[in-house]
Amino acid sequence: DSAELGPYRHYMQKEIFEQPVALANTLNQALAAGFAPTLFGEDAAAIFTTATAIRIIACGSSYHAGLVARYWIEAYTGMPVSVDIASEYRYSQGLEQRGTLIIAISQSGETADLLAAIRNAKERGEVKILALCNVAHSTLTREADLSLLTQAGLEIGVASTKAFTTQLAALYVLAGSLANARQTLSEAQLLELANWLPRLPAMISAVLSQESEMENWAQALTHFEHALYLGRNTLFPIALEGALKLKEIAYIHAEGYAAGELKHGPLALVDEDMPIIVCAANDSLFEKLMSNLREVEARGGQIYLIAEPGCEAALPYVKSALILPISTGPLAPIVFSIPLQLLAYHTAHRKGTDVDKPRNLAKSVTVE
Numbered sequence: 001d002s003a004e005l006g007p008y009r010h011y012m013q014k015e016i017f018e019q020p021v022a023l024a025n026t027l028n029q030a031l032a033a034g035f036a037p038t039l040f041g042e043d044a045a046a047i048f049t050t051a052t053a054i055r056i057i058a059c060g061s062s063y064h065a066g067l068v069a070r071y072w073i074e075a076y077t078g079m080p081v082s083v084d085i086a087s088e089y090r091y092s093q094g095l096e097q098r099g100t101l102i103i104a105i106s107q108s109g110e111t112a113d114l115l116a117a118i119r120n121a122k123e124r125g126e127v128k129i130l131a132l133c134n135v136a137h138s139t140l141t142r143e144a145d146l147s148l149l150t151q152a153g154l155e156i157g158v159a160s161t162k163a164f165t166t167q168l169a170a171l172y173v174l175a176g177s178l179a180n181a182r183q184t185l186s187e188a189q190l191l192e193l194a195n196w197l198p199r200l201p202a203m204i205s206a207v208l209s210q211e212s213e214m215e216n217w218a219q220a221l222t223h224f225e226h227a228l229y230l231g232r233n234t235l236f237p238i239a240l241e242g243a244l245k246l247k248e249i250a251y252i253h254a255e256g257y258a259a260g261e262l263k264h265g266p267l268a269l270v271d272e273d274m275p276i277i278v279c280a281a282n283d284s285l286f287e288k289l290m291s292n293l294r295e296v297e298a299r300g301g302q303i304y305l306i307a308e309p310g311c312e313a314a315l316p317y318v319k320s321a322l323i324l325p326i327s328t329g330p331l332a333p334i335v336f337s338i339p340l341q342l343l344a345y346h347t348a349h350r351k352g353t354d355v356d357k358p359r360n361l362a363k364s365v366t367v368e
């Protein structure tokens with residue numbers, strides 16, 4: 001084991017640091033192909049052009065990747081997108097609109113609820129299935145019409161890290177490919193989206209170099225029993241994922257919330273015993289997020305801010321801030337995942353939990 005782990009203490013830490021390579025490997029083919037639908041299979045161009053709606057189905061972290069994809073696909077294609085948890089979808093009712101493209105996201109391709117959900121979807125209407133999976137020849141990819149493999153390599157840590165961010169990268173490519181096939185963006189707009197991709201591995205490396213600041217935050221976080229994660233737009237699902245990571249491995253009760261929902265409930269919980277981790281992009285919603293920060297600060301909440309450069313106006317309201325070393329553009333959800341993974345990892349390590357094999361959880365849930 002120790003030879004395999006190299007300088008790392010746990011597989012999870014190693015896998016967090018493998019992300020620049022995992023992302024580069026996943027994007028390799030896509031970069032050569034541009035946003036060509038053929039990346040997803042021979043029939044992809046025809047299926048993408050005629051699809052009437054999109055339904056994303058997944059479990060766990062893969063579900064959170066699906067929630068991010070909804071923002072990208074809606075923004076770039078104007079298509080209606082819904083996102084379902086597989087264990088809910090499979091027991092729900094309702095027919096699928098003809099031509100619906102079902103996107104099934106799964107690291108393993110063997111999650112029982114997901115397999116049941118896609119089989120069920122096929123009975124509900126004339127749908128096509130697109131699989132996004134990290135395992136070639138999995139049950140999921142065999143049963144799908146179209147597929148794209150993420151190239152995360154073997155992920156051993158039960159809490160997903162590199163499998164999650166490579167799913168996001170693949171979903172961004174999918175959103176661009178759908179827009180390309182359906183001609184919903186201009187050539188210049190597509191090029192602008194594509195131009196972010198080759199920069200991604202270096203962006204991730206730059207953020208990984210801020211690890212020691214997350215170690216400092218972890219020191220504070222171990223003393224709390226609850227935490228709240230906030231974000232808006234594509235960073236809302238990343239707040240959900242950050243909270244999930246903390247629950248899974250550090251056994252701290254954490255909730256992710258859309259920042260705008262704060263006043264509809266969680267604000268009642270805010271006091272000096274509630275750390276609040278906020279993800280802030282330097283975008284058109286930053287002003288809205290600032291007013292959320294003021295609401296929290298006025299109630300004594302301890303804000304830990306992760307922000308893009310340009311968000312410095314928030315600094316007077318926060319206890320501690322991590323300003324990312326780069327602008328993240330549309331890839332914000334991928335980049336912001338990194339400090340949240342590191343924060344959960346170091347908090348768990350400090351608490352002495354079994355980071356790679358958290359209690360009661362399994363890497364792949366192949367039975368119901």
Ligand code: G6P
Binds near residue numbers: 060110
């Ligand atoms: C388990 C794992 C999670 C994963 C989820 C879905 O709960 O611990 O990390 O996100 O299953 O797995 P899948 O292989 O379908 O992505």
